[in-house]
Amino acid sequence: SQQGEEDPQALSIQEGENATMNCSYKTSINNLQWYRQNSGRGLVHLILIRSNEREKHSGRLRVTLDTSKKSSSLLITASRAADTASYFCATDGRTGGFKTIFGAGTRLFVKA
Amino acid sequence: DVKVTQSSRYLVKRTGEKVFLECVQDMDHENMFWYRQDPGLGLRLIYFSYDVKMKEKGDIPEGYSVSREKKERFSLILESASTNQTSMYLCASNRAGRNQPQHFGDGTRLSIL
Incomplete structure (x- = not known):
């Protein structure tokens, strides 16, 4: 069963615009992570937000976490063509030991 | 930087064969993982x-099976x-403990004919 579910499944924007992707999850978490995957490559870790944090920034990335709504969002500001990739949220639950559960991902297309 | 290396990027095998996928990490990570990735899943x-x-089922x-x-090595x-095992296989590793991000290899695209 999927813990994290991203929305939308696909997003197409123009270069320079902001891209927002959302993630919902079902059970209590220790942390939520966002990963990026370029076509044909492995996942690259972008940012981790702990369950007691509400917002975190890293360069052009801004992540928010609302544990009451069991949701998170990833905002990429001033997008570039090189941001074209799939983005996954992943959660580490409060139970279940080592298990990180990944969502199905949002495919982002940034048009030059 | 952490490097996770998967032995093959592309692999084609036949139904019934025994197939080995190898993964090596160079950062002395305690945990290692094998995932498969399929469209929409x-x-x-x-x-x-x-x-x-030590191993645990996912x-x-x-x-x-795994070894x-x-x-540094997880096979x-x-x-x-079987044909339903045609997929992208991703290996990852991380340190023990909470809030440790996983580091991934580039994947092996396996086709079973």
Whole structure:
């Protein structure tokens, strides 16, 4: 069963615009992570937000976490063509030991 | 930087063959993972290992086994390959403990004919 579910499944924007992707999850978490995957490559870790944090920034990335709504969002500001990739949220639950559960991902297309 | 290396980017095998996928990490990570990735399904955990010779089943272990004889190496074995095991296989590793991001290899795209 999927813990994290991203929305939308696909997003197409123009270069320079902001891209927002959302993630919902079902059970209590220790942390939520966002990963990026370029076509044909492995996942690259972008940012981790702990369950007691509400917002975190890293360069052009801004992540928010609302544990009451069991949701998170990833905002990429001033997008570039090189941001074209799939983005996954992943959660580490409060139970279940080592298990990180990944969502199905949002495919982002940034048009030059 | 952490490097996770998967032995093959592309692999084509026949139904019934025994298939080995190898993964090596160079950062002395305690945990290692094998996932498969299929369109629309995200990543699904096959097996993971938290120490040498230790393994735990993930969500979809059927038809697979693993081996971890050395800390840096984690092997995935398809005992008798079937066409429904055609997929992208991703290996990852991380340090023990909470809030540790996983580091991924570039994946092996496996086709079973």
